[in-house]
Amino acid sequence: MAAEALTDAGFVVLEAEHAADAISILEAQARGVHILFTDVHMPGDMNGLQLAHHT
Incomplete structure (x- = not known):
């Protein structure tokens, strides 16, 4: 749902499992x-x- 909302707002969204x-x-x-x-x-x-600390 968050990815869809961000896409609808004009952002390019990259999703990972x-x-x-x-x-x-x-x-x-x-x-x-x-x-x-x-x-x-x-x-x-x-x-x-x-993950956040890794980046």
Whole structure:
């Protein structure tokens, strides 16, 4: 729902299922990502707080 609302507001939204996917997307986009919006509880080995600290 958040991704849809941000898209409707004119933002380009990149979605990831888990932190490892998010890291791959962030690395591929280099400096093109300006905001990271994540949930604290995520599937996989890393939670949202760890993802935010990783970036």
